[in-house]
Amino acid sequence: xxxxxxxxxxxxxxxxxxxxxxxxxxxxxxxxxxxxxxxxxxxxxxxxxxxxxxxxxxxxxxxxxxxxxxxxxxxxxxxxxxxxxxxxxxxxxxxxxxxxxxxxxxxxxxxxxxxxxxxxxxxxxxxxxxxxxxxxxxxxxxxxxxxxxxxxxxxxxxxxxxxxxxxxxxxxxxxxxxxxxxxxxxxxxxxxxxxxxxxxxxxxxxxxxxxxxxxxxxxxxxxxxxxxxxxxxxxxxxxxxxxxxxxxxxxxxxxxxxxxxxxxxx
Amino acid sequence: xxxxxxxxxxxxxxxxxxxxxxxxxxxxxxxxxxxxxxxxxxxxxxxxxxxxxxxxxxxxxxxxxxxxxxxxxxxxxxxxxxxxxxxxxxxxxxxxxxxxxxxxxxxxxxxxxxxxxxxxxxxxxxxxxxxxxxxxxxxxxxxxxxxxxxxxxxxxxxxxxxxxxxxxxxxxxxxxxxxxxxxxxxxxxxxxxxxxxxxxxxxxxxxxxxxxxxxxxxxxxxxxxxxxxxxxxxxxxxxxxxxxxxxxxxxxxxxxxxxxxxxxxxxxxxxxxxxxxxxxxxxxxxxxxxx
Ligand SMILES: Nc1ncnc2c1ncn2[C@@H]1O[C@H](COP(=O)(O)OP(=O)(O)OP(=O)(O)O)[C@@H](O)[C@H]1O
Ligand SMILES: [Mg+2]
Numbered sequence: 001x002x003x004x005x006x007x008x009x010x011x012x013x014x015x016x017x018x019x020x021x022x023x024x025x026x027x028x029x030x031x032x033x034x035x036x037x038x039x040x041x042x043x044x045x046x047x048x049x050x051x052x053x054x055x056x057x058x059x060x061x062x063x064x065x066x067x068x069x070x071x072x073x074x075x076x077x078x079x080x081x082x083x084x085x086x087x088x089x090x091x092x093x094x095x096x097x098x099x100x101x102x103x104x105x106x107x108x109x110x111x112x113x114x115x116x117x118x119x120x121x122x123x124x125x126x127x128x129x130x131x132x133x134x135x136x137x138x139x140x141x142x143x144x145x146x147x148x149x150x151x152x153x154x155x156x157x158x159x160x161x162x163x164x165x166x167x168x169x170x171x172x173x174x175x176x177x178x179x180x181x182x183x184x185x186x187x188x189x190x191x192x193x194x195x196x197x198x199x200x201x202x203x204x205x206x207x208x209x210x211x212x213x214x215x216x217x218x219x220x221x222x223x224x225x226x227x228x229x230x231x232x233x234x235x236x237x238x239x240x241x242x243x244x245x246x247x248x249x250x251x252x253x254x255x256x257x258x259x260x261x262x263x264x265x266x
Numbered sequence: 267x268x269x270x271x272x273x274x275x276x277x278x279x280x281x282x283x284x285x286x287x288x289x290x291x292x293x294x295x296x297x298x299x300x301x302x303x304x305x306x307x308x309x310x311x312x313x314x315x316x317x318x319x320x321x322x323x324x325x326x327x328x329x330x331x332x333x334x335x336x337x338x339x340x341x342x343x344x345x346x347x348x349x350x351x352x353x354x355x356x357x358x359x360x361x362x363x364x365x366x367x368x369x370x371x372x373x374x375x376x377x378x379x380x381x382x383x384x385x386x387x388x389x390x391x392x393x394x395x396x397x398x399x400x401x402x403x404x405x406x407x408x409x410x411x412x413x414x415x416x417x418x419x420x421x422x423x424x425x426x427x428x429x430x431x432x433x434x435x436x437x438x439x440x441x442x443x444x445x446x447x448x449x450x451x452x453x454x455x456x457x458x459x460x461x462x463x464x465x466x467x468x469x470x471x472x473x474x475x476x477x478x479x480x481x482x483x484x485x486x487x488x489x490x491x492x493x494x495x496x497x498x499x500x501x502x503x504x505x506x507x508x509x510x511x512x513x514x515x516x517x518x519x520x521x522x523x524x525x526x527x528x529x530x531x532x533x534x535x536x537x538x539x540x541x542x543x544x545x546x547x548x549x550x551x552x553x554x555x556x557x
Binding site for chain 2: 176177179180181182183184185186187202205206209
């Protein structure tokens with residue numbers, strides 16, 4: 001069922017990774033993504049890979065869960081890989097009629113697959129080990145300088161934390177409405193694309209109605225508690241950097257250096 | 267023959283994860299055709315999970331569910347026809363309404379069954395009458411109705427499919443006492459007139475005593491008892507240990523007996539209680555208690 005996907009979920013725990021400052025983890029993730037895209041020489045992919053293995057090991061999150069996070073994008077990976085193999089020009093491996101898979105295409109396909117898989121596994125480590133509240137808190141703090149440019153940082157992060165908070169609720173609601181309509185004989189699994197699209201109406205309308213109702217109720221509840229934006233608002237949990245954060249960021253810099261080193265040398 | 271039967275029915279949520287949980291465990295049951303069954307059990311005891319097996323919304327982790335002696339999962343393609351025979355009204359069903367008019371919403375199920383427009387019309391009108399919705403509401407938007415009316419529309423939506431078994435998950439949750447009584451009376455009338463088998467989940471022991479013939483008690487995912495209402499409520503000590511209770515009037519009568527009044531033991535409904543008390547009172551012109 002829909003509940004079974006893991007990407008973006010939070011798995012509570014008490015590892016070093018869980019205890020890191022969310023700002024550090026955010027910066028680390030950005031560094032990791034850039035590092036992945038800087039990789040050029042084949043051997044340089046080893047750096048983010050080993051780094052990721054280390055991070056997963058430290059986080060004590062099971063491999064099964066991390067690998068399962070990649071499952072939803074598998075079709076995409078297969079699709080782009082096949083396209084690349086057949087449509088990139090270069091030295092053909094074999095020729096079957098119109099199709100000429102090439103060595104260059106194969107290389108590109110492998111490279112893309114590596115990047116996507118490492119990217120998803122790496123970025124999901126952020127959400128696996130950081131609670132949504134900590135995550136938006138960290139983002140708000142990191143973006144704070146933008147307030148000088150009149151960017152509504154607090155409002156944006158409030159919107160984000162509310163959205164994250166309601167994902168599980170809406171998933172549960174979707175499940176429930178789907179069951180209720182199936183009990184009335186709705187058939188959402190078979191038929192042509194158009195029929196299936198039509199079959200979604202009994203699901204989508206109640207879902208939207210309830211989302212609006214929830215939004216209204218929440219807005220009222222916030223107003224009742226005198227919410228009036230971020231001005232002068234203090235935090236129950238103050239974020240503060242520790243030595244651990246410094247070491248983490250330093251390790252990211254070292255990894256970055258290693259990747260560039262690999263690129264230059266090989 | 268039993269219309270619904272389960273054999274070693276077990277269901278686990280999120281199997282293979284740290285959140286795994288058996289919500290129904292080794293339940294063996296036989297529900298007779300035409301019965302009116304009250305389903306009780308504390309919060310989280312697995313009532314909702316159990317009833318979703320009867321129309322194939324949930325597939326047992328292990329064990330079997332039989333409808334008319336046929337395993338409903340023997341042929342996966344037939345599961346839709348099982349859903350037409352076993353109608354299920356969820357808790358807070360008013361949140362599933364989606365059509366432009368009340369008529370169209372109630373017609374959703376019958377139309378999916380493949381009834382002709384004439385049959386659909388008749389089924390909808392009949393169902394609206396059963397739940398006490400006046401015909402003038404048929405062309406209104408379901409979103410403009412009151413909460414209680416919406417609930418009726420949703421219940422009618424399942425009744426209109428003319429199921430052989432009608433299952434309702436707490437149909438009276440969040441209604442005022444009058445609305446509760448009305449809905450329950452209408453369900454009882456539906457049962458009496460159409461001979462439909464009814465399963466009613468409720469947290470109110472009074473409602474079960476007043477309307478049901480049999481009681482099914484769930485406790486921590488296990489079937490605790492399935493018997494006539496009288497025999498279930500006569501085990502009041504055990505029920506209280508499960509965090510359930512017996513109807514208030516039963517408790518009053520137990521106290522009276524403990525205090526030495528010669529009242530009957532198994533009293534579950536107010537009318538019966540009145541009859542019994544009247545029996546105790548001195549008849550007009552009779553001999554008063556020795557004073
Ligand atoms: N979708 C789900 N995923 C995981 N666990 C669930 C899910 N639905 C129910 N459970 C768990 O299964 C158990 C039984 O739940 P169920 O809803 O069947 O109880 P219930 O008897 O209907 O309770 P209530 O009287 O509160 O409606 C509960 O412990 C609940 O936490
Ligand atoms: Mg329930």
